[in-house]
Amino acid sequence: MKKNKIIDFVVLGGGCAALSFINKVIDKKIKNFSFVIIEKRKKYYDDKSWCFWTEDKKQYDKILEKSWRSFSFNFKDKNNILTSNSFEYIYIRSISFYNFVISKISSKPFIELKLNEDVINIKFHKSYYQITTSRAVYLAKNVLDTRPNIDNFKKNPFMYQSFLGYEIKFKKQIDFNINNVYLMHNMKADNKKFFFDYILPINKNTVLFEHTIFSKNAFSEASIKKMLTRRLKIFNNNEFKVIRKEYGKIPMGIINKKALIDKNNYFFTGTLAGAIRPSSGYGFLNIQSWADQTTNKLKEEGKINSYFNNKVIEKYLDNLFLKIISNNSIYAPYIFYYFTKNIITETFIRFMIGNASFFDFIKVIYAMPKRVFIRCLIKN
Numbered sequence: 001m002k003k004n005k006i007i008d009f010v011v012l013g014g015g016c017a018a019l020s021f022i023n024k025v026i027d028k029k030i031k032n033f034s035f036v037i038i039e040k041r042k043k044y045y046d047d048k049s050w051c052f053w054t055e056d057k058k059q060y061d062k063i064l065e066k067s068w069r070s071f072s073f074n075f076k077d078k079n080n081i082l083t084s085n086s087f088e089y090i091y092i093r094s095i096s097f098y099n100f101v102i103s104k105i106s107s108k109p110f111i112e113l114k115l116n117e118d119v120i121n122i123k124f125h126k127s128y129y130q131i132t133t134s135r136a137v138y139l140a141k142n143v144l145d146t147r148p149n150i151d152n153f154k155k156n157p158f159m160y161q162s163f164l165g166y167e168i169k170f171k172k173q174i175d176f177n178i179n180n181v182y183l184m185h186n187m188k189a190d191n192k193k194f195f196f197d198y199i200l201p202i203n204k205n206t207v208l209f210e211h212t213i214f215s216k217n218a219f220s221e222a223s224i225k226k227m228l229t230r231r232l233k234i235f236n237n238n239e240f241k242v243i244r245k246e247y248g249k250i251p252m253g254i255i256n257k258k259a260l261i262d263k264n265n266y267f268f269t270g271t272l273a274g275a276i277r278p279s280s281g282y283g284f285l286n287i288q289s290w291a292d293q294t295t296n297k298l299k300e301e302g303k304i305n306s307y308f309n310n311k312v313i314e315k316y317l318d319n320l321f322l323k324i325i326s327n328n329s330i331y332a333p334y335i336f337y338y339f340t341k342n343i344i345t346e347t348f349i350r351f352m353i354g355n356a357s358f359f360d361f362i363k364v365i366y367a368m369p370k371r372v373f374i375r376c377l378i379k380n
């Protein structure tokens, strides 16, 4: 790219939202703009296991790792297993997605991915932006900012979902049912945190075993490591090797939209703009829907828009749920267990993936364990 050329779109950050956007730009054959993605990491690695429910796993064929139709919740000695004929819970390794998009970019001269560049400063001039990174200066007509920023979340209600997962290869076959995802296994809580194991059996000898904590303050990797190590003692009679690890602290909260108003061709998306579901920490599908919608707009009108969520009832319920869980973590295992016990599987999934109808919302409200909910609401 020549010095001082004004780029049509500079994308700040090159993670899920940025690459999902570019993926759709390529798929929709949008060729009349130039794009530069600025990413601070030196290289991509398998840092995230993206899972979500879909009725159409075919569209992810090229990057799909595994899928399941059954998933379970476990609290004390009680097991609740949900199965669906229409939806599958699918697992995509982040590295498969990154490599898939990067290989598509490599044949597109109008898209450049700059690695190992930290965005340091952004300055608005009358008709363009000047973006200074640790290595270069770029001029852009439009900026799409995807750099997560925890300061954009409202302070209350707010929780972190902290977790450490090990992908483990066992010498002997595992006891887990490999056709089932253990979504919330061994749910427990105290006054400060709600915690459980998230277990994805990948094959007869391999699982992703994550210890997950919902709490007001984030847990460091080192502190979860101790808890995870204790949990893994259940496998003492089966020799194993940790082949990959995954640590995360996902913000679960409400975005302060005032700080993120589209102006002068500056746009926001991803975690930064509220694409992470406050009640669950899932974000991949929200990002895909936005990327699809905004690239349609780009193709038709030559413009993009920030991520937004106009689902009023969903936002209200997420907010309520988060408020109750964050202030009453001790009741969380009970609430999650009985909520999933009382609800029809497909309604639960549609709610989780942001596709709930009005009747689904009624069923969601009806499925909440009422006495605990009312007690929590009165208390807060």
Ligand SMILES: Cc1cc2nc3c(=O)[nH]c(=O)nc-3n(C[C@H](O)[C@H](O)[C@H](O)COP(=O)(O)OP(=O)(O)OC[C@H]3O[C@@H](n4cnc5c(N)ncnc54)[C@H](O)[C@@H]3O)c2cc1C
Pocket (backbone or CB within 6 Å): 012, 013, 014, 015, 016, 017, 018, 038, 039, 040, 041, 047, 048, 049, 050, 051, 052, 117, 118, 119, 120, 146, 147, 148, 246, 247, 248, 249, 250, 269, 270, 271, 272, 276, 281, 282, 283, 284, 285, 287
């Ligand atoms: C470990 C983990 C597992 C998850 N699993 C799931 C899941 O199973 N299902 C689901 O639906 N959601 C999941 N999520 C939530 C969500 O889907 C992901 O966090 C997703 O990656 C969010 O995309 P993003 O683009 O907002 O952020 P990211 O993917 O984190 O991308 C932001 C990028 O910006 C870059 N960046 C930041 N600052 C700068 C800077 N100054 N200069 C240049 N680059 C910068 C970062 O390096 C990063 O690459 C998970 C999250 C985590 C952390």
